[in-house]
Amino acid sequence: MAEGEKLIPINIEDEMKSAYIDYSMSVIVSRALPDVRDGLKPVHRRVLYGMHELGVRSNSSHKKSARIVGEVLGKYHPHGDTSVYDTMVRMAQEWSLRYMLVDGQGNFGSIDGDSPAAMRYTEARMRKIADEMLADIDKDTVDHQLNFDDSLEEPTVLPTRVPNLLVNGASGIAVGMATNMPPHNLSEVVDGTVALIDNPEIEIDELITHIKAPDFPTGGIIYGYDGVKEAFHTGRGRVKMRAKANIEEVQGRECIVVTEIPFQVNKADMIKKTADLINDKKIEGISSIRDESDRKGMRIVYILKRDAIPNIVLNTLYKYTALQSSFSVNNIALVNGRPRLLNVKEMIHYFVEHRHDVVVRRTKFELKKAEDRAHILEGLIIASDNIDEVIAIIRASSNADEARENLMERFKLTEIQSKAIVEMRLRQLTGLEQDKLRSEYDEVIKTIADLKDILDKKERRMQIIKDELLEVKEKYGDERRSEINFAGGDLSIEDMIPDEQVVITISHAGYIKRTPLTEYKTQNRGGVGQKASSTRNEDFLEYLFVGTNHQYMLFFTQKGKCFWMRVYEIPEGSRTSKGRAIQNLINIEQDDNVKAFICTRDLKDEDYVNSHYVIMATKKGTVKKTSLEQYSRPRQNGINAIGIREGDELLEAKLTTGTSQILLGLKSGKAIRFEESKTRPMGRNASGVRGITLADDTDEVIGMISVHNFDEDILVVSENGYGKRSSIDDYRITNRGGKGVKTISITEKTGGLVAIKNVSDSDDLMIINKSGIAIRMGVEDLRVMGRATQGVKLINLKDNDSIAAVAKVMKDEDELDETDILDIEVNTEDGTALDNGSPEESKEE
Numbered sequence: 001m002a003e004g005e006k007l008i009p010i011n012i013e014d015e016m017k018s019a020y021i022d023y024s025m026s027v028i029v030s031r032a033l034p035d036v037r038d039g040l041k042p043v044h045r046r047v048l049y050g051m052h053e054l055g056v057r058s059n060s061s062h063k064k065s066a067r068i069v070g071e072v073l074g075k076y077h078p079h080g081d082t083s084v085y086d087t088m089v090r091m092a093q094e095w096s097l098r099y100m101l102v103d104g105q106g107n108f109g110s111i112d113g114d115s116p117a118a119m120r121y122t123e124a125r126m127r128k129i130a131d132e133m134l135a136d137i138d139k140d141t142v143d144h145q146l147n148f149d150d151s152l153e154e155p156t157v158l159p160t161r162v163p164n165l166l167v168n169g170a171s172g173i174a175v176g177m178a179t180n181m182p183p184h185n186l187s188e189v190v191d192g193t194v195a196l197i198d199n200p201e202i203e204i205d206e207l208i209t210h211i212k213a214p215d216f217p218t219g220g221i222i223y224g225y226d227g228v229k230e231a232f233h234t235g236r237g238r239v240k241m242r243a244k245a246n247i248e249e250v251q252g253r254e255c256i257v258v259t260e261i262p263f264q265v266n267k268a269d270m271i272k273k274t275a276d277l278i279n280d281k282k283i284e285g286i287s288s289i290r291d292e293s294d295r296k297g298m299r300i301v302y303i304l305k306r307d308a309i310p311n312i313v314l315n316t317l318y319k320y321t322a323l324q325s326s327f328s329v330n331n332i333a334l335v336n337g338r339p340r341l342l343n344v345k346e347m348i349h350y351f352v353e354h355r356h357d358v359v360v361r362r363t364k365f366e367l368k369k370a371e372d373r374a375h376i377l378e379g380l381i382i383a384s385d386n387i388d389e390v391i392a393i394i395r396a397s398s399n400a401d402e403a404r405e406n407l408m409e410r411f412k413l414t415e416i417q418s419k420a421i422v423e424m425r426l427r428q429l430t431g432l433e434q435d436k437l438r439s440e441y442d443e444v445i446k447t448i449a450d451l452k453d454i455l456d457k458k459e460r461r462m463q464i465i466k467d468e469l470l471e472v473k474e475k476y477g478d479e480r481r482s483e484i485n486f487a488g489g490d491l492s493i494e495d496m497i498p499d500e501q502v503v504i505t506i507s508h509a510g511y512i513k514r515t516p517l518t519e520y521k522t523q524n525r526g527g528v529g530q531k532a533s534s535t536r537n538e539d540f541l542e543y544l545f546v547g548t549n550h551q552y553m554l555f556f557t558q559k560g561k562c563f564w565m566r567v568y569e570i571p572e573g574s575r576t577s578k579g580r581a582i583q584n585l586i587n588i589e590q591d592d593n594v595k596a597f598i599c600t601r602d603l604k605d606e607d608y609v610n611s612h613y614v615i616m617a618t619k620k621g622t623v624k625k626t627s628l629e630q631y632s633r634p635r636q637n638g639i640n641a642i643g644i645r646e647g648d649e650l651l652e653a654k655l656t657t658g659t660s661q662i663l664l665g666l667k668s669g670k671a672i673r674f675e676e677s678k679t680r681p682m683g684r685n686a687s688g689v690r691g692i693t694l695a696d697d698t699d700e701v702i703g704m705i706s707v708h709n710f711d712e713d714i715l716v717v718s719e720n721g722y723g724k725r726s727s728i729d730d731y732r733i734t735n736r737g738g739k740g741v742k743t744i745s746i747t748e749k750t751g752g753l754v755a756i757k758n759v760s761d762s763d764d765l766m767i768i769n770k771s772g773i774a775i776r777m778g779v780e781d782l783r784v785m786g787r788a789t790q791g792v793k794l795i796n797l798k799d800n801d802s803i804a805a806v807a808k809v810m811k812d813e814d815e816l817d818e819t820d821i822l823d824i825e826v827n828t829e830d831g832t833a834l835d836n837g838s839p840e841e842s843k844e845e
Helices: 012-032 042-054 065-075 081-090 128-134 164-168 186-198 226-234 267-279 310-320 344-385 387-396 400-411 415-422 431-456 458-476 606-610
Strands: 102-105 123-126 144-146 153-155 170-173 178-181 221-223 236-242 244-250 253-260 286-291 300-304 324-330 332-335 338-341 483-485 501-507 511-516 541-548 552-557 561-566 594-600 613-618 622-627 650-656 661-666 670-675 701-707 713-718 722-727 753-759 763-769 773-778 803-810
Touching (some): 012 042, 012 170, 042 081, 042 128, 042 153, 065 081, 123 128, 128 458, 186 458, 226 236, 226 324, 226 344, 244 310, 267 286, 267 300, 300 310, 344 387, 344 400, 344 458, 387 400, 400 415, 431 458, 541 803, 552 650, 650 701, 661 753, 753 803
Antiparallel strands (some): 144 153, 170 178, 253 300, 286 300, 661 670, 661 701, 713 722, 713 753
8 A cells, every 4th residue: 555545444335325326316417318498418419519519500511420420529428429429310310300400411220220321421410490499509598517628618408499398309218217208299389388378377288279199200190198188297198109001902902001100110120020920820811011111101011811801900910019009108307407207387387487598698698788889889979079089189199008098088988988999990980980870879779778678577578488489380380290099089070070861881792881862863663773883793782771970870790799880980982882891890700791780879878778779680580679778888899789599690670769569571471560568678698589480491581670650651572573552550460479461462473572661651762673773763652552462563674683672761851760770681693882863764654
């Protein structure tokens, strides 16, 4: 041990504690966390200030990145060059920052995680918005501190005009704490800030009306609003993000096309992991993935297998891959050098406070400058008023110092004024220059009064902050990139959709669409109709009914499942378009088919759902009644509506009030009428009770009517085009389960029964035959006749054609009953969408 040295024993535990606390405080305060005022960490601030000092601004040419990094390293940031270059690169990537601060030239990496080129190859300069962050830095608006070797000064914070912390967010891991702030839309943030300036007591719920949600640079969809709300209120929350995906048909194959992915997701990694999941059979239904992204935008195509259901595959992708990911908001920033968890109002409040401080300091700086100039001008004006004497004094002095002192003594001037006079140029003695001096002095006095007024009145300072913010919004504000899916939140899509009446059609292959009812015209009985364009090869129309956009639709399948949907969610199409596959809209099984629909009013209305029932009938003659309330809670994969026995299938489902009567029609021409009250309400899983006894094994139920209005008639149609209308009173009320009574004479000429409907004079009939010809006629053209007769010919059939389907349509659109379901049952090989004839054809009889 050298002389004069001594050992001090230290407890290692205490030393570790104090050393680690010092280290952690250093990381928290001067490395990992952003400042609440300018939203920057020290390294970002140093890069921007270094570029500013180097003169690499938005209006200058690009400079080599290595030059900028060297400047920042040598002067302000004594760490590795990679930390500085990586920071600069990130500030130039459009998928990393919502509003980029650096304008890069060269390879700055990609969203696939490719690394940027080395700094000796790339060039950079500041963007215009970064200039706004450094505006007025030379007007003593912020405190400066000495750099690492005390040779230069650097700013402790930037005097930013942009609310950068909210706009660009931040993320960082310190010791014992981390921060993760999402970016937001500049226009929304400015609106929110202005609202807070106008009303400092503003509630967070009101702020949210301006700043709706985070706005990510990569777009995507914010899925659900609860996490966003929680983050705004508390500073912590989970924001769910989803990719933007569409289902398209590419070269005859259904594909899922993704055009935007969640923030901070590496596209290449995501595709690779998805491919691994497909190979491991974790995800079914995808045959291949193509990345078709180019400089125009992103496009990832998932090509589906022929039997895959796009909706289910997409949901699986959301579940297992990064197509859905979450952003954990944790708003920790430095407030007065200490880390704090902040809600959205506090973040805006501290930014406004900082701007206020900058405006005050800038105004004081400009005031001092103006006062100094006024002081000099006063001296120059005195000199020009006494110019001959001044010249004489200067000529009589032996040197400049003596001249200055003599002038000070003679005219009671200060040293600064007399120095300015001595240094005055001869041209300032001209009359014009003297007038200039006076007018400049008047201007400066006005400026001084204005600046003092600003310093006196807080409302003026706040107005300046607002004006500057609105100017920033005007220059750099843009539209939102991330959509918000409120998922049942307070914003309702219904407000944007007119509640008009629509015809909903479904084809045999399961294609559904809605078309405004006004597209259909009336024809007289016996017209031949007009061929419509075919929906698809070997496809034909199977169902048609009328509803309104805001109603709820329940889909019942032949296996006894029930699915739930809003009418406006059904894609709109013209009469001739084929529509969208139901499989894309509801998660129906491969071997199942939709058989019946119910269009109801609000399923959230308790009185309504408890006073209505669903009556179902199967092909084998079983009926079942269940309260509508049991169907008011939908599930993604459907719910059980009825237990179906082997060899049977669900045929019909009707909405009733519990007081109607039920009519079942058989293919063999029999029908039964019984009171609905004869069937007690059962649970969703029950199979039901016998409704009618079939004549033999080949017989089956072809339709069910629920009768509310006893003034209506019963219309039956046979497959060879015969039909008739009989009074409902012709059918006596019996007990359920009987064999029924004759409803039409079935002969070889008429063919089997295909439809049974309840009609009135105000109805129109829509008849479609197997060759795809559709005709619309008024029911009032058909006279009422006896129950057991053969009926009249409704439509002229050619060759081996026969009737495929019958539907009724209300003539007076205003009187359409909300619960009226128009359905068509078809058993044809070829058919088409609906269409009706031109006015000329409607004259044919």
